[in-house]
Amino acid sequence: MTAIDPEVVDWSRAQFALTAMYHWIFVPLTLGLSFVLAIMETLYVKTGDERWKEITRFWMKLFAVNFAVGVATGIILEFEFGTNWSNYSWMVGDIFGAPLAIEGIFAFFIEATFFAVMFFGWSRVSKRFHLVSTWMVAIGSNLSALWILVANGWMQHPVGMAFNPDTARNEMVDFWEVLLNPNAVTKFLHTVSSGYVLAGLFVVGVSAWFLLKRKNTLLAKRSILVAGSFGLLASVYLVVLGDASAYVVAQDQPAKLAAMEGVYRGAERQGIVVFGLLDPDKEIGDGQAPFLFDIEAPYMLSLMGFHDVNAFVAGIDDLVYGNPERGIEGAASKIAKGKRAVAALAAYKEAKEAGDAEAAAAARAELAALERYLGYGYLEAPEDIIPPVPLTFYSFHIMVSLGFWFIALFLVILFLLMTGRDLGRYKLWLRLALFSIPLGYVAQEAGWIVAEVGRQPWAIQDMLPVGVATSDLDAASVTVTFWLFAVLFTALLVAEVRIMLAQIKKPAASGEEGAHV
């Protein structure tokens, strides 16, 4: 066995990131807009007002464009697992099999059945059956996301499994522990809620454009009422959920938490950096201040991470070099134990091949005792346990800042609308709403970066670093496929935007001037 070429690892990571991030452009709008459609159609069925039906059908067309262009972009990810990440895929196959199979069944049956009714069944089925179909599409799409995120949550915090040294696989021993993994639960809720916020921004932003152009005013105002309320509720829920997410990350991924907040030296009553400029010359363990400038909200990180304002929050230096006073084991010690675990695995393999049952049993016992350090055995330097701090820190703060901006935007727009003001006169806020659509996507991608870059160097937390998870491929072939997909996905994105714009610019039926909500 020779070490994998680092260039292959980097290009494989870049390719997966490219594919996942493009895929994630399409998915969150589907997750959120499906519920907006369901709410609008419910209003139609409840009130019998045909204009609600027209409004629902208008947004359903845009939903169809997004869904049609985005569908199947995720297939590439599954192929990349088998090609670029074969060691990883082999190790997790038993864990991922169940959730991904359930996801496939959900996606197939719900998409094949209820999507057809939702898109094509307006005049073919009863109102109520159509409404049920729209709700089923929304619920089904979101449940599909659940299973993907259960798999992702397991990678961040592997539970409910046992490593089998005979097959080199992690085998599921407790399905419910995998499903109810706190990391998976918070990740699912956070991810789908962010999709609801994006859908709210999308509908409010497009509606704002209508109001700026003084067209489709009834559609715009009613849409803002529904999507703005939906987006606001989801945004506020994300703030609440942020607390739960911070708690989970603090328990399971302290290096990620430290990178997200740029904490190098741990402290009690640790604050959160509201705004900060990292010192680009800062090195781990150099004792220098990490920020050139920062504004801090005191106590908040201790409170969110440990639900105690006086709690000690470990910094990067503590995690890398250890802090015996706080009972924090340094990375060097973990790496040493990890190398013993790797040696025990090798000894077990050799003993089995030699038919030496006694030696195999001893090696397996040693491996079991050190298994939670196994991944550290593939690292060389203590500093390797820390993810890229600037990328994680800035992505996290961009995401959070935008989240609070979205709350303010939804609040103001809804206030103006619901207090009976002529929203069309507030052009600045309408333009801000329009320009917040791309910001919603920026927040989505920033969140993905925090989750995935923030857990480096691990493919599976503490168990398998990315350098060992990768297949031994030719770097040139990975590079070529990277650019192929970059071109393909960019073309798809351009197509989606162009078709969306064409649909939005078409006049809607319920656009009478000055219509009341």
Add this chain to the structure above:
Amino acid sequence: MYRDGFRELEVGRRLWLIVIVKVAIIVTLALTLFPNYLNEAYDTDADRAAHVLDALTPAATEVAP
């Protein structure tokens, strides 16, 4: 329902053309450029497991994180 629905599409056949071409390209690229590494190289699960175990048990100095 699908057949009638497609005939009466309002969004435009161009969209569905994109969908069909896209899926065809993705599936073709995936099948030609993304073979399953372990399935291509080995015939049995035992051999695949042995390969991954080899990857997991290198000399420590050979592994780059």
